[in-house]
Amino acid sequence: MWKRVASFSSLISSKRSSTLNQSMQAAYAFKFFESFTTETPTQGKDGMFFKGKTPFITFVLGGPGSGKGTQCEKIVENFGFTHLSAGDLLRREIISNTEYGANILDTIKEGKIVPSEVTVKLIRKEMESSDNYKFLIDGFPRSEENRIAFERFTEADPDIVLFFDCPEEEMVKRVLNRNQGRVDDNIDTIRKRLKIFESLNLPVVNYYSKRGKLYTINAVGTADEIFEQVRPVFAAHEVDEMRSSRPFGPDAVHFRPFTLSPRQVHFSRRRSLFPPFDALCLAAVTRQALGRRWLDLVLSLFRWRISVCYLVFTKMLSMSKLRYRIKPVPPSVLFTLLTDSGNNIDRMSRCPIQDNRSDSSIFFEYGWNNLGSGSGPI
Ligand SMILES: Nc1ncnc2c1ncn2[C@@H]1O[C@H](COP(=O)(O)OP(=O)(O)O)[C@@H](O)[C@H]1O
Ligand SMILES: O=c1ccn([C@@H]2O[C@H](COP(=O)(O)OP(=O)(O)O)[C@@H](O)[C@H]2O)c(=O)[nH]1
Numbered sequence: 501m502w503k504r505v506a507s508f509s510s511l512i513s514s515k516r517s518s519t520l521n522q523s524m525q526a527a528y529a530f531k532f533f534e535s536f537t538t539e540t541p542t543q544g545k546d547g548m549f550f551k552g553k554t555p556f557i558t559f560v561l562g563g564p565g566s567g568k569g570t571q572c573e574k575i576v577e578n579f580g581f582t583h584l585s586a587g588d589l590l591r592r593e594i595i596s597n598t599e600y601g602a603n604i605l606d607t608i609k610e611g612k613i614v615p616s617e618v619t620v621k622l623i624r625k626e627m628e629s630s631d632n633y634k635f636l637i638d639g640f641p642r643s644e645e646n647r648i649a650f651e652r653f654t655e656a657d658p659d660i661v662l663f664f665d666c667p668e669e670e671m672v673k674r675v676l677n678r679n680q681g682r683v684d685d686n687i688d689t690i691r692k693r694l695k696i697f698e699s700l701n702l703p704v705v706n707y708y709s710k711r712g713k714l715y716t717i718n719a720v721g722t723a724d725e726i727f728e729q730v731r732p733v734f735a736a737h738e739v740d741e742m743r744s745s746r747p748f749g750p751d752a753v754h755f756r757p758f759t760l761s762p763r764q765v766h767f768s769r770r771r772s773l774f775p776p777f778d779a780l781c782l783a784a785v786t787r788q789a790l791g792r793r794w795l796d797l798v799l800s801l802f803r804w805r806i807s808v809c810y811l812v813f814t815k816m817l818s819m820s821k822l823r824y825r826i827k828p829v830p831p832s833v834l835f836t837l838l839t840d841s842g843n844n845i846d847r848m849s850r851c852p853i854q855d856n857r858s859d860s861s862i863f864f865e866y867g868w869n870n871l872g873s874g875s876g877p878i
Contacts, residue, residue: 555627556737557656560638561705562664563697564690565675566719567726571664572638574727579734582632586640589622590614591682609683611692613642613700616649624654643700647707660733661708664726666719668694 558581560568572583590608594601600618607614619640627635637658641647651657671694675685684693708714715733719726 554633555656556634557658558634558636558660558662559641559658559708560636560662560664561641561701562662562719563666563668563671563701564684564693565671565673565678566664566666567674567723568638568664570723571662571717571727571730572636574723575636575730575734578731579634579738580632581634581636582626582630583636583638584623584626585638586619586623586642587638589626590619593618593622605683609689611684611689611696613646613696616641616643616646617653619646620649620653623650627654641704642697644703644707647704658708658713660715660737661705661713662730662733663705663708663714663716664719665716670720 558575560572562568569585572581572585575581576583587608590604594605594608604614604618623637623640641650672687672690675690676687678685684690705714709716717726717729
């Protein structure tokens with residue numbers, strides 16, 4: 501995570517840009533803006549850009565001083581995200597004295613928005629080099645153009661968009677008290693930033709609102725109080741994630757690949773075939789319990805779900821007064837059952853929220869948890 505550190509400030513507020521000679525600056529500026537308008541964005545590729553994982557992206561929006569960075573730190577601590585602050589990435593370019601550093605500094609001083617290509621490239625680079633797949637992208641996109649550039653350049657869409665809604669005067673007060681020595685934390689630049697925020701950032705907020713991705717947070721109150729509004733957003737998504745990565749179940753078709761390894765994705769695709777087979781499985785198990793040996797073969801073709809059905813039915817029948825001839829569970833079926841349930845146990849134990857699924861699979865998952873057969877995720 502890039503920290504918002506005061507150590508940036510001396511460099512950022514230095515007069516380095518004014519010492520560059522005029523023609524050099526003009527050349528930089530030309531290259532800076534030309535590259536934005538002429539370069540064709542490279543398309544993100546699965547397995548290259550994200551190392552085969554579909555990222556889980558959260559955009560964190562809000563005016564200057566609305567508390568985005570403060571809340572991001574809490575989200576990182578509680579939900580294991582990687583925090584990428586667009587502003588911090590740009591300030592890092594300034595202090596690293598990179599190609600565009602001087603232009604970025606001038607843009608920030610004016611409270612304007614740095615060309616999308618520069619910001620998107622920096623964000624993308626950070627994502628590529630991260631081992632995590634859950635990202636908080638803080639202070640970006642700041643305009644519709646930013647948003648479109650991100651979509652084109654990464655072929656990724658945010659899963660969640662948080663918007664910290666804060667009255668202007670509160671934002672001004674907070675920024676003036678921020679005391680990190682930032683070149684743009686002065687009343688003139690703040691007023692400019694607020695104007696730009698209203699005209700360029702609010703359309704982005706509306707865009708995501710229409711698409712049902714926006715979570716508006718009332719950003720007035722203590723940081724802890726505000727986080728209590730933020731927490732359920734991520735907690736709900738954790739449960740979703742855990743549910744959708746269930747190896748089996750009627751809603752397996754809704755799986756979200758970002759939670760799964762390539763191997764799990766492969767299995768999930770196969771698993772979406774399972775619901776229609778459930779009835780067949782139950783019939784097979786029943787007949788097996790009645791002594792039809794050939795159905796052992798059918799049983800071995802289906803994995804986890806049928807195995808559970810098999811166990812339950814054989815148990816029920818063995819306990820019943822009818823005293824049917826019950827076959828022992830084939831070792832191959834037990835093996836697949838136990839190894840798959842281990843995968844589930846790990847996910848369940850990471851879930852902070854009481855799961856109130858009503859379908860029977862939850863019972864089986866907890867049931868297997870009690871067996872202590874967990875062996876961690878695939
Ligand atoms: N809920 C809050 N109440 C009062 N001050 C806050 C609150 N949240 C953050 N701050 C302070 O306001 C300033 C701006 O917060 P920050 O998280 O940097 O905002 P942003 O990233 O949106 O610009 C910081 O000095 C921070 O400590
Ligand atoms: O995607 C971005 C993010 C930031 N900035 C610039 O960086 C400044 C500081 O942004 P940051 O998010 O760090 O601070 P905030 O405005 O939220 O206080 C902005 O005013 C812009 O000039 C930008 O151009 N594009």
